[in-house]
Amino acid sequence: MSKNLPIRILQVGMTKNIGGLETYLMQQFAHLDKTKVTYDFVNITSEDEIVFKDKILQAGSHIYGVRSRHSNPIRHYWQWITLLHHIAKNYKGIVLNSNSITYVFPIFIARFFGIPMRIMHSHNSSFEQRIGFAKKVIMKMNRFLLKWGATNYFACSQLAGKWMFGEKTPFTVIPNAIDCSKFCFDSEIRNEMRKSLHIEDKFVVGHVGRFTYQKNHGFLIDVFNEIHKINPKAVLLLIGDAVGNMSYYEKAKQKVQQYGLTGCVQFLGMRNDVPLLMQAMDCFVLPSRFEGLPVVGIEAQAAGLPCFFSDTITREVGLTELAHFVSLKDSSEDWAKKITVAHTVNRKEAVNQVKAAGYEIESVAQKVQDFYLT
Template structure:
């Protein structure tokens, strides 16, 4: 009997920066059974390598580079057509992981090349850029294209699905699952990392996120400033980097300088040891202006951290009793007082709660595999 071939899936959405979307895709990629489902990737900004490209290639998967549509739109669309024409018989599914509906061309064109499963997956619940009349018209037009071409709608949360697709569109939820064992609370790892980062006897506040409008870093620094006035031993760790626009990173650094906090705020950049650094933290703050369902919020909870989220973030992130939601309309002083109030909580292992809620990658990946197998049956 011939060995059953895996379902080949073409994934779009990876960029050169490590963000929630990239981490989500890599979690799946590293845990999926390649004998059942195999992921390949399209880099739609081919001038740069996508993150994790070495790992992807070492695992035997392909990355196809396509010229950025902003640099050369004609070449971009031509390369898409050429790519799908060449590999139309290889891929049973194509998945566009999106933060908005300003770009849906891969799903649309895949219909004409007979790719059976054409998926749009929402990972966000707000706009990074200002939306003028032209963008609104574009998004409306793209929704019509998806009605014609998309076979499946997915979302990381109810809020992300309704925001992107509308209240009347049916979509399926796919949990932003993580490797729970990598993040669960470990006292030995905590002590080691705090020593390595010179954080012993400090109250350590953490944040993980790109320096963009969405993440609201200036407000976060205002909150920390109020905490530091009361707790001089407080430290702020900022993990992440700028994307292409460095203005938000520069603004954050300037604000830290103006508040004379340079000795107490660490800009750690992109890190490969986020699970270990989370062990060193004492609490986690995410005052975002909008989110889909932030993967980092699940990671922080799994680490046993007391978490403070802005109230615009979906309540679906409330997996444990470590979550607190505070309005962005409240002053930094109010945020600071609530954070300090809980600073002496007893850290504990909540990994069983995370697994029970369905956010363990080993359990979730089986559902994903079954989804592709079931939907791609000839």
């Protein structure tokens, strides 16, 4: 491999959806000194374009395409082999960003083609679906392949690392850092956003998350129904899209209709202005069944919002006194009572607390960059 700078790292795991993993990667990518280290990306579901494609290409980076292994497994693996045969010599490292250990082929093949730094990065702490016998066998085999293929292990939290790699495997926690300046509270932006959404005089409950089993939208809507009983001026902003399976989105829509809350719940879809939308909110609710370390939880605290997380989410997300953890065993009424009495005094101060906790993107990007340069 050429010793000339910049060092190039292959990043795998970006999808068509703006989720926590994608946001994490782009935040880091944007704050690298690209004269020293830069990223290229492999889209492993090339039937669809990955998010932030234009920004990646404008920065002078490459996006390589590999067919989805679900639609055509033979083509998928062959394209990986062909791709690395041509480009492996140009890369010091490859990072597989993943929510599970059911797929580790890029790490395995990268060792075969001599990429010196091979990193598995855990972004979650449980499975989206039930794991049957076949997948358990695959996972056991993949753990063996990782021991042979991976040189380093990263995780977004202690919980995510121990879940994916086990108690005995050493790993490095890379904080899901954010650009804090984008979330610092601004009353003018708040007023503008609330006006544009026609919620000027409302109590605004916010949520950011794709419509999946993990995010637990059904319970969220149950909670909001109880909030609305307490405060009829309450509205709920749901930011996020369905991913492949539309059933969770449709069930959420149906539940909103059943409660008679259609005029009080806004389905905003996938948005690229989440920092602005958070200015308009009065609180943030994330009752997920599991998470690695949710980026949106860090963002919401930086925006000065009282945050209500399920107790299944790692306490590592609790960077400020704005973070409240509530059991999923508690009733929706209990959640609603806690949410409606919460308040924050100085929203502008919260961003400094997030920075002090080590979640400012500039410092984290520098640490990661230094790691690649060693």
